[in-house]
Amino acid sequence: MDLxxxxxxxxxxxxxxxxxxxxxxxxxxRWPLVALPPxxxxxxxxxxxxxxxxxxxxxxxxxxxYAYYRQFPExxxxxxxxxxxxxxxxxxxxxxxxxxxxxxxxxxEPRRERVWSLLILLGVTALSAAxxxxxxx
Amino acid sequence: xxxxxxxxxxxLCLFLSPQAYAEEPSVRILSPADGATLDLMAENRxxxxxxxxxxxxxxxxxxxDDEVAVLRQLEGSxxxxxxxxxxxELCIKVVNKNHTPIGIEKCISVLME
Numbered sequence: 001m002d003l004x005x006x007x008x009x010x011x012x013x014x015x016x017x018x019x020x021x022x023x024x025x026x027x028x029x030r031w032p033l034v035a036l037p038p039x040x041x042x043x044x045x046x047x048x049x050x051x052x053x054x055x056x057x058x059x060x061x062x063x064x065x066y067a068y069y070r071q072f073p074e075x076x077x078x079x080x081x082x083x084x085x086x087x088x089x090x091x092x093x094x095x096x097x098x099x100x101x102x103x104x105x106x107x108x109e110p111r112r113e114r115v116w117s118l119l120i121l122l123g124v125t126a127l128s129a130a131x132x133x134x135x136x137x
Numbered sequence: 138x139x140x141x142x143x144x145x146x147x148x149l150c151l152f153l154s155p156q157a158y159a160e161e162p163s164v165r166i167l168s169p170a171d172g173a174t175l176d177l178m179a180e181n182r183x184x185x186x187x188x189x190x191x192x193x194x195x196x197x198x199x200x201x202d203d204e205v206a207v208l209r210q211l212e213g214s215x216x217x218x219x220x221x222x223x224x225x226e227l228c229i230k231v232v233n234k235n236h237t238p239i240g241i242e243k244c245i246s247v248l249m250e
Contacts, residue, residue: 004192008235065237073236074197076204137207137236 007064015057019130021050022093023123030116040112041104047119048097054126055090079137082129089126093119162190164229164243171245177222182214185229185243192239193231201226222249 025046032039062072075083100107100115107115167184175181187196189211198206198215206215208229217227230242 002191061235065233065235069237069239071238074204074230074232074238075236076197076207079236 018053026119051093082132085129199228
């Protein structure tokens with residue numbers, strides 16, 4: 001088995017589950033099955049972990065390329081913009097989930113719902129940008 | 138004697154595997170020729186043929202070090218956009234699925250007049 005492909009595949013696997021966490025966690029946070037604050041708090045941790053995984057595994061793709069070829073991926077204009085969008089979403093996603101964990105009990109319910117909606121929007125935007133990054137690079 | 142049969146089979150599998158038969162990865166720019174002079178007003182196409190090898194996936198096309206296209210056909214042509222007069226470097230690089238150049242590439246220079 002080619003170790004390089006294995007490294008890319010495992011990184012992709014982690015990246016995909018990170019994507020599931022940021023979108024799925026935010027959806028459940030916005031419309032929870034049981035709207036208890038401790039459960040939403042766990043979901044906020046899940047979303048934070050998801051975004052962190054996205055950042056680390058995303059950097060992992062570049063690291064593997066550099067390790068094998070001493071080169072980073074070369075991206076076309078559209079793909080580069082898509083990458084910037086993903087990075088911006090990750091920064092915003094991490095900031096918002098940290099803010100939620102910090103201020104959850106001080107915020108009003110409408111405000112908490114707005115934050116969850118924003119987290120959904122960030123996740124969906126990053127997923128959409130990923131498609132352009134994949135095919136326009 | 139029978140003990141050698143599995144070993145012989147394994148060796149045959151190894152040497153007759155698709156990778157053993159695969160062509161060496163390469164990029165050929167069929168036209169224009171290196172150093173050619175191209176008509177600024179003409180429709181100029183770059184014809185190429187690529188063997189990506191086991192680690193390559195598709196190719197990127199570069200004009201003066203700027204990536205201008207992603208080519209997924211391994212053999213074909215690419216219509217050059219409008220270029221300013223003067224000398225330009227055209228490169229085709231084989232990249233992997235992560236869009237990283239794997240070191241198989243061909244560059245030519247052309248003069249636009």
